Amino acid sequence: MQAQVKWVGDEMFMGISESGHTVVMDANGGKLGPSPLENVLLSLGGCSSVDVVSILEKARQDVQGCVVEIKGTRVDSVPRLFSDIHLHFVISGNNVSEKHVERAVALSADKYCSVALMLNKAVNITHDFEIKEPV
Known part of the structure; x- marks a missing residue:
């Protein structure tokens, strides 16, 4: 199983699963996505x-x-x-x-x-x- 996490700006990151699904993560207290x-x-x-x-x-x-x-x-x-x-x-x-x-x-x-x-x-x-x- 593999995955990738890409920094997309500020404290936002995009996780991409092996199956091609995307999860947005927000390290800034979860304001725009889950931390x-x-x-x-x-x-x-x-x-x-x-x-x-x-x-x-x-x-x-x-x-x-x-x-x-x-x-x-x-x-x-x-x-x-x-x-x-x-x-x-x-x-x-x-x-x-x-x-x-x-x-x-x-x-x-x-x-x-x-x-x-x-x-x-x-x-x-x-x-x-x-x-x-x-x-």
């Missing part, structure tokens, strides 16, 4: 969500929605690394089993999500979930 560290949180949330939805679908759960709210806490010293990241999964669907959601979230965190497994070496990652019936 690089915001992209780390988005990548973690995306990777984890893919796993959770896939596992729940394989378990024949009637999943209608999956939102993961991510909170990253950074240290006060430079470099301002993440010390803790918490993922809160909100799963909606009809008669979705708590046991299946708990298992899916745990499997993603401990076995399948490449982003979480890499970050886990330096960051305390926690997770929880709630299940909502669709409206």
